[in-house]
Amino acid sequence: MMSDMKEKIVISAVGTLSAAGKSLDQYFNTLLNKACLLKEEKILNIVNAKYQKAIGIDYDHSMDEYYSRIIYIAVSALKNALKDWNGDVTKFKKIGLVIGSGLGLTDCLMSRTDRNTSSENLLSILVQDISRKCELNCETIYISNACAAGSQAISYGMDLLACNENDLIIAGGIDVLSVTAYAGFSRLMSIDINGCKPFDKNRRGISVGEGATFFILEKESSLKNEKRKMYCELCGAGISNDAFHIVQMRSDGEAIMDAVDDALKMAKINKNDIETIIAHGTGTLQNDKIESQIIKSFFPQTYQSIFVTAPKSVIGHIGGASGAFGMLTAIAILKNGKIPPIASLDEIDPSISIRLVKNKYVRYQPKVIMVNAFGFGGTNVILLCKKIDK
């Protein structure tokens, strides 16, 4: 049922900024060294400081600070990507900027007591402002679909290139520490104050993080005679909806398996070709259990040989950008031939029998990597990326 991709879509540049680093190599070294970042105490300090400012008198200052932070992180990461790309944007006629963010500028509304059009539409201006600050002449698309947003931005970027709607795409995700989000997740009892421990027997919930990651996507043909990198081929994407619950996952995983199936058909890849999975791995009891069951059910012959890692153990859950960071992890693995361990994994949940990378990185060069993103609200996005043979 899925459309065949007539021409290869590749990722030719990467830009990132988070507590794990401001380059692909820095980010990956942090994952390899299992450095758990943004300890809960520090997160609470940042969040509390923002909260104090929000209830203070000078609301403009508070709003400006949050806005400045998210714009700074996004623009820095995007400029890193453009620098890594080393291309000439003027050669492209139709550039698209597709950004996913879970809560975006939500905290900017925190202290706004006035009610006017500019306030009401404030939530929608994020991507336009980012493109303006980067002085990019491009179409802007802002996807806000919770934890699936960043992956969905990449997937839509692929589609736009495949359908010749654009000739160059910058796609990725951004989210920053938010008082509103932290408060809500605390009330939902979703946060593990000891740090998230994906797939661990003693896991209790998520950690929050912040950052931005962007990729430059283009058709392989546009790279002919150009001295630009090709990190990987984006070969497949599948999207589905659980149609189940606003915060819980459907336990049978049927919709997720549909999405995996669609991604494989689009990529024209057999399921046995998947060698590594970047799990969504949030550290919640439910997510990790269901995700591992799905991997086992969908890959009955190979689940014990597929390496599974979960970067949230280091960087926390970066909301709408988490799928983009998943893709960043995949690219780093393809580049380095090493699969990072799940940093905080001490004792694997006995009910989980997939092959989790624990303690130390694994030296392995996969050809195809699957990146999972399962959003609040039930949207599931599966991305497949393939190593490019030089």
Add this chain to the structure above:
Amino acid sequence: MDTNKFTKDMLMNFDTRVVDNFSCISMYVAQRLFLASRASQILPNQIGITLATDTGPYQSVKKVQSKIIEKGFVGINPSEFPNIMLSSCLCRISTYLNICGPSIAFYLTGPLSEAIKYAKIQIKMKRCLANIILHTNEDRKCFGIFLEKRANAIGRGMPFRFELK
């Protein structure tokens, strides 16, 4: 549907107590499209939802944030917190109508054509055969379109008003 003319009890067989107006009106318009298009004839995983908005669930965001400011984190109703995310509205529509295809939520700063383009591309990429496109703005109105692959509509004997080129 204009929000001035909409009341939650227009939404049938659904408990709306913790569901915000933004979601309710979106669900109502989606349901009307679903019924008018006889979309139950299409497999659930072949229908997608595209939700577009300029405002987002503005009222829900302000409500949650005012609770945080007044009472701190404990002031939040955990059942109402998810209303601040567009994904919650998407989920309510998909659950209400059992739609399992590609779903997405956009913030728009321009015309609805961006959302229509997304839905068209999902059909073109064969991820779905049909897509419900909604444009909902808090305290203003909700507008919806049912987009379907031409051959599928003809096959089902459904008349159509416009064709996208």
